Amino acid sequence: MAELDTSGGGKKGGGKVRSKKASTRVDLTAMVDLAFLLITFFILTTTLQKPKAMDLTMPDKDDITKNQLPVPATRTMTVLLGKNNKVEWYIGLPTNPITPPTVTGFGKNGIRQALFDKGKEILAASGKAMIVLIKPSDKSTYYDMVTLMDELNIVNNQQRAIVEITPMEVDLLKRDNIY
């Protein structure tokens, strides 16, 4: 197929009749074609990037009434998840917040900045790490929850919990148009 006959003429007439020496070369083009076809197939069907798993630990439900340590409001940040990937955070109690509720988004200038700054402030003031309460509203999505957990991982926060939202906090979200 890909080989051209370059032996050129050859002697004519006379001499002994010799059987032509057959070339031992095999044309590999077809084989290479096939091999690449199969490679392409396997590349397309394999999952190269394996999914990752983020661990999520929920507080034990039965222990809520028993083994609970009182949480000082001064070092508790509550993050409410609203609609359209918006979050609202405040420190302290919803009735009497130490830092007034602020609406922000995700990303490095959004909630991460707040988590980082407040985390540092609280650590400096009390010597203990900040506790973050995540309260997803019914209008929030799974993406919001995972992204917020990821932000907490990025700022290296260890104390966090997913808690059910209270009607008062829903009203807060409604007031700020993110419910």
Add this chain to the structure above:
Amino acid sequence: MARVKVPRKSTAIDMTAMCDVAFLLLTFFILSAKPKVQDPVHADIPASTTIQPLPENDFSSLLVAQGKVFFSVEGAEVRMETLRGMADQYKIPFTPEEIKQFTTVDAVGVSITYLKAYLAMTPKERSTVAQPGVPVDTTDNNELYWWVKNARKADKLVHNKELKIAIKGDAKEEYPTIAKIIKTLQKQKVNKFGLITSLKTVQK
């Protein structure tokens, strides 16, 4: 004037090296291949910076998308044992053939009462049927609860290990659906589970 004759060279290229490389790559891909599991519904998983890989054994995943839940568990043995547990639970006798068929089902998305009919279908028919998802509610008739419970029992029996449970949710999935599943898991004291995410890098 005599013209200088350029000797004609063969246009054949030696394919041996190329062939070697091609087959080497082919071997690598065949050995590292794990066929893609076709999910019954498409879930666009959110990204995170977690780098912990997913376990490959003793692992069950709950696919959540469009408000539906699909249950699946790794390992043929564990799957068969899980179905046997479910058969006892719901008093639905499954024949050994049906239990064997069950190992080929990637994800369960039908109520246990329809499972028999679903298993009777050919794999091609199964892919065309839209599965309604495993029923999840707050009553005792929470099928997801029993699926997870029986899968955990089965894994303990077969491998003597604790089954790891992971939620594979669609990014757009509304939180109440997820909350319902978390509640179901917490009901059986599964307080630690994984959230399946894809990898992204931190924006500094």
